[in-house]
Amino acid sequence: GNPPGVKLLGYNFPKEIIGKNLAKDFYYIPEDRKIFLEELKKRKGIVKDYEVTLKRRDGTPVTVSTSSHYYYDEKENIAGVEGIFVDITKRKQSEKLQQALYNISKAANSPITLDQLYKTIHQELSTIIDTTNFHISLIDEKENKIYFSYYFDEKDDISSIQKFDFSNTLSANTIRTKRPLLVNRKKINKMAEERKIKLSQLGTLTKKTLWLGVPLKVENKVIGCMALVCYYDLEHYSKKDIQMMEFVSTQVATAIERKRTEEILSKSQQEFI
Incomplete structure (x- = not known):
């Protein structure tokens, strides 16, 4: 040997x-x-x-x-x-990461809808990290509100919830502070005590909930938040994962912004006709 x-x-x-x-x-x-x-x-x-x-x-x-x-x-x-x-684990991981970023960028430049883009982002990120529960929230500037544009979750379905106040969620907190956040159930409870979030606005919480969120920034402006949740393992995501999610968030934010602008433009052109 x-x-x-x-x-x-x-x-x-x-x-x-x-x-x-x-x-x-x-x-x-x-x-x-x-x-x-x-x-x-x-x-x-x-x-x-x-x-x-x-x-x-x-x-x-x-x-x-x-x-x-x-x-x-x-x-x-x-x-x-x-x-x-x-x-060569690190090298392979890095290759997968580059491939995922390339595919997201390619999708943003292809004639697909915003909803299809979210699915592509979800799928691509699943090759480098566990995305079983994956949420994207964005700021609606006109309404000055936060809404979830993509919510894939094994515990909660928010597609039926209309006109809900998400302003004190973990995602909202990440958008406000403009900083990534990795919190377990204990820290979530502490944040609620400190009035940084409202538990009533959060989805299912298990004893072993672990939440990781990173702000989505275009240039220096935060447009939303991308988050991962694990319900059964407090060690599931680490500081390394925060760095990786931050790294991909730029590409994700740029892709979303590009598609959003595109859809607004085509809508206004249709109204114009």
């Missing part, structure tokens, strides 16, 4: 992996081991920069790039496989 590879997967000593089943314990998808070995055979015992997802000790996936080869015994029989593994 190779100690660095061992460390990469979260084991401290090579002896901790003795007696483990390679495919089952170290491959995120056990069948991938077989595919890897077939590839090795096909390429006459040498692979370079082969990508595969392995499994860390704690069960989480890690994408690696491996250059591996057969090693032989004295009789020139294949004795096993050895190689180096490089963790």
